[in-house]
Amino acid sequence: MDEAHEQPPARTRPWARELLEAAALAVSAILVVKHFLIEPYKVPTPSMQPTVMGSAQAGVFDRVAVDKLAYRWRDPRRFEVVVFKGPFDRSASFVKRVIGMPGEWIRIHDGDVWTRASDHESWKILRKPRAVQDELWRELAPLDGVAEWEVTSGSGEYAGSALVALEAGASAQFRRASPFVLDDHLDGYPAAIRRRLPPVMPHSNQSAVGDLRFEARLALWTGASARIEFHEGERPHVFRFGATSVEILAGGGEPARAELAAIGSSRERAIAVQNADDRLAVFVDGALVLERDIEACDDARTSIALHADGGSAEFRTLRVFRDVYYTNAWAKVAETRIPAGHYFVLGDNSQDSSDSRDWMLWRYELRDDGGAPREVRAHYRGSEHPRSIVGGDEPLVWLRDEWGEPHLFPAAAATVLPPVEAPFVPRALVTGRALAVFWPLAPARGIRRFKWVR
Numbered sequence: 001m002d003e004a005h006e007q008p009p010a011r012t013r014p015w016a017r018e019l020l021e022a023a024a025l026a027v028s029a030i031l032v033v034k035h036f037l038i039e040p041y042k043v044p045t046p047s048m049q050p051t052v053m054g055s056a057q058a059g060v061f062d063r064v065a066v067d068k069l070a071y072r073w074r075d076p077r078r079f080e081v082v083v084f085k086g087p088f089d090r091s092a093s094f095v096k097r098v099i100g101m102p103g104e105w106i107r108i109h110d111g112d113v114w115t116r117a118s119d120h121e122s123w124k125i126l127r128k129p130r131a132v133q134d135e136l137w138r139e140l141a142p143l144d145g146v147a148e149w150e151v152t153s154g155s156g157e158y159a160g161s162a163l164v165a166l167e168a169g170a171s172a173q174f175r176r177a178s179p180f181v182l183d184d185h186l187d188g189y190p191a192a193i194r195r196r197l198p199p200v201m202p203h204s205n206q207s208a209v210g211d212l213r214f215e216a217r218l219a220l221w222t223g224a225s226a227r228i229e230f231h232e233g234e235r236p237h238v239f240r241f242g243a244t245s246v247e248i249l250a251g252g253g254e255p256a257r258a259e260l261a262a263i264g265s266s267r268e269r270a271i272a273v274q275n276a277d278d279r280l281a282v283f284v285d286g287a288l289v290l291e292r293d294i295e296a297c298d299d300a301r302t303s304i305a306l307h308a309d310g311g312s313a314e315f316r317t318l319r320v321f322r323d324v325y326y327t328n329a330w331a332k333v334a335e336t337r338i339p340a341g342h343y344f345v346l347g348d349n350s351q352d353s354s355d356s357r358d359w360m361l362w363r364y365e366l367r368d369d370g371g372a373p374r375e376v377r378a379h380y381r382g383s384e385h386p387r388s389i390v391g392g393d394e395p396l397v398w399l400r401d402e403w404g405e406p407h408l409f410p411a412a413a414a415t416v417l418p419p420v421e422a423p424f425v426p427r428a429l430v431t432g433r434a435l436a437v438f439w440p441l442a443p444a445r446g447i448r449r450f451k452w453v454r
Helices: 015-037 130-136
Strands: 038-042 063-067 081-085 093-100 105-109 112-116 149-153 156-159 163-166 171-174 212-220 225-232 235-241 245-250 256-259 268-275 279-284 287-293 302-309 313-322 335-337 342-346 360-367 373-379 387-389 396-400 406-410 415-421 424-426 430-439
Touching: 038 430, 081 342, 093 112, 149 156, 149 163, 163 171, 163 302, 212 225, 212 302, 225 268, 225 313, 235 268, 235 279, 245 279, 245 287, 256 287, 302 313, 360 396, 373 396
Parallel strands: none
Antiparallel strands: 038 063, 063 430, 081 093, 081 430, 093 342, 105 112, 105 335, 149 171, 156 163, 163 313, 171 302, 212 268, 212 313, 225 235, 225 302, 235 245, 245 256, 268 279, 279 287, 342 424, 360 373, 360 415, 387 396, 396 406
């Protein structure tokens, strides 16, 4: 038979069904990624500024990508920024930096963190790795009507933070923080965010900060040298720059010295000097060239001065930064031993952070319908929580317990028990590591929040 058989027409799949299948696949992929791999986290408060930010006043809430696989095969490491369920509210997530490790002792004193392995050992200051320290430096906020620099002796000129030019024998003083640097709450915010914040906060400018960093472009004329002096309490720390060398003189002791390559035709070097965690350091063109450890000082009040010796010196693009000052002014826990399997976490914005220093559980004893006692525990945040409600037939108490469950009961029906501290984060509650800030991006408002989290 030579006749060709007709083939039945191919059946086409309805476009609506294909669209639904694609949407279902996309949703499934998103759920898998969110549950097992990467999850976005919205930062609600400024407790981790400048690393990550959240501010209702400024209308900025960083979105952070959280790596949920990071701790499936290893434990958190010191100084990592982690996301975890609160030991005082396991229904909510929080972001802080790991400072204290399981089994060690930890102490907050004079703005620094100290550790020791046992109560038989001496305390040692906890020094931050360079990448973390670079993240935590916060540039001092300008003060309206206050000159940043002033020539205090000899001849020279200044133009804000753009230029300080000194003739031989002249000196200049940093005036923005006169007489010494304090922990202003506006330090470290980008200008676009800073101008939206209130100028005064309850815990601002209460502590003198000794951990400082000074940056500039330095030009020396023939025969000149320049000195940068951090005067901490009663002791001076002097950084002396010559044409081919730099020295550190700490508290009048023997100088530490490093040789420098010859200056190019521009006669300028990018320099930075700092005191961080009782270690003085000098950077030239971004490279660490000299450092020296110093003894701890109980008087952290620090001023900054510039001097020119033997010839003229110019400092251009001057910037001053301060380190985080870990305050223990209202801390419930300032010295403690961390249990095995737990971590001590702190916010980078210490003066505006609720963290391991002050977490506490408020306790109530209630009785069920049969008269049996039961205990309810809730995160204590002063007058914010638990909340007293008045105005009805009888005063009431509203709270959300440590498991996230709401409770409302007559105040007279509850017995208030002694509160308990809850400063530690159990390993099981750590859910991931903060990787990067990916939002907001608002160039028109001068806000570009896109960075790795260190």
